Amino acid sequence: MRLQNNVAVVTGAASGMGKAIAILYAKEGANVVVSDINLDAANSTVKEIQSNGGEAIAVMANVAKEEDIQNLIDTAVSKYGTLDILVNNAGIMDNFEPAGDVEDDQWERIFAINTTSVMRATRKALPIFLEKQKGVIVNVASAGGLYGARAGAAYTASKHAVVGFTKNTGFMYAKQGIRCNAIAPGAVETNISSSMTNINKFGAGRTQPGMGVNPRIGKSEDIANVALFLASDESSFVNGTVFTADAGWTAY
Numbered sequence: 001m002r003l004q005n006n007v008a009v010v011t012g013a014a015s016g017m018g019k020a021i022a023i024l025y026a027k028e029g030a031n032v033v034v035s036d037i038n039l040d041a042a043n044s045t046v047k048e049i050q051s052n053g054g055e056a057i058a059v060m061a062n063v064a065k066e067e068d069i070q071n072l073i074d075t076a077v078s079k080y081g082t083l084d085i086l087v088n089n090a091g092i093m094d095n096f097e098p099a100g101d102v103e104d105d106q107w108e109r110i111f112a113i114n115t116t117s118v119m120r121a122t123r124k125a126l127p128i129f130l131e132k133q134k135g136v137i138v139n140v141a142s143a144g145g146l147y148g149a150r151a152g153a154a155y156t157a158s159k160h161a162v163v164g165f166t167k168n169t170g171f172m173y174a175k176q177g178i179r180c181n182a183i184a185p186g187a188v189e190t191n192i193s194s195s196m197t198n199i200n201k202f203g204a205g206r207t208q209p210g211m212g213v214n215p216r217i218g219k220s221e222d223i224a225n226v227a228l229f230l231a232s233d234e235s236s237f238v239n240g241t242v243f244t245a246d247a248g249w250t251a252y
Contacts, residue, residue: 001029002232007080009033009072011063011121012090014041016190017140020220021087021227026054028228030085033076035061037090063090063117064109073124082132085231086125088118088162089140092195094152096203107154114158115165122169122180129178137180138230139166140223143246146184149207152200159184163242170240179239181230186246187211188218215247 008025012018014036026032026049034049034056036042042058049056059075061068076083091114094106118139129135144150145159163182170180226245229235244250 001027002228002234003085004029006030006084006231007033007076007082008085008087008231009035009076009083009121009125010087010089011035011061011072011117013087014038014045016192017185017188017220017223017227018087018089019045020224021089022056023049023052023054024221024224024228025085025231026056027052028232030231031080032056033072033079034058035063035072035090037062063121064112066120069117069120069124073121073128077128083125083128083135085136085138086121087138087140087227087231088121090117091140091142091192092155093192094155095196095198095200096207097152097154097200098203098206099153101200101203102153110154111158111161114155115161118162118165122165126173126178129173130176133177135178136231137166137169137178138227139180139182140227141166141182141184141242143184143186143244143250145182146242146244147250149210151207152203166242167240174239179230179235181235181238181240182242183223183226183230184242184244184246184250185223186218186244186249187214188220188223190220213252214249218245218247 013022013034039060142159145163166182
């Protein structure tokens with residue numbers, strides 16, 4: 001078991017990639033704190049983990065709220081004694097709005113969930129990692145954090161910020177035994193589209209041509225396998241970088 005006796009917090013773990021990561025981490029021996037704004041669904045993830053002999057608890061957290069992130073990490077430490085792995089997975093899409101159509105409240109909401117939460121959770125976890133000179137952070141970015149036409153302006157900017165934050169954090173704390181990497185998934189079958197409410201026709205139309213060169217849609221489990229590698233000692237020499245997992249979509 002590659003994560004035996006590790007304690008992992010996974011945000012947005014009630015569904016999609018976060019759920020797959022939480023389940024796989026538990027299968028590999030980690031004690032998993034399943035965090036999501038939907039507590040009932042988070043509890044379902046926990047039950048699935050427990051039914052397979054794993055250990056997990058659910059914690060309700062709206063990652064856009066500082067107090068919820070504080071409580072999430074504090075609860076993990078209170079329950080399991082420490083924290084070893086932080087997976088910042090929670091995120092939402094925009095509606096493909098180009099810059100001229102972005103509204104302030106939408107911009108601020110997307111950045112609060114996709115970007116500011118990553119900083120706050122990392123900031124909260126770092127004292128724990130620094131004390132024992134060891135820790136792993138895995139951020140879920142996006143192909144939209146590497147290129148300009150996978151979403152609208154707000155989502156694209158928010159995920160580019162996650163990539164920059166990942167690289168800075170990985171470099172800054174490399175000598176303290178802390179690693180910080182990101183995954184940039186391509187198109188994956190999840191329910192993130194449920195956060196989209198009113199698709200911008202112009203913006204969506206501009207991004208559409210690139211969709212035709214996408215080799216295939218991925219599964220949440222495909223991303224979980226990458227997250228497992230990045231959390232394990234097998235990736236001990238991997239730090240401050242971004243793993244693209246998109247079946248070759250961005251290679252075109």
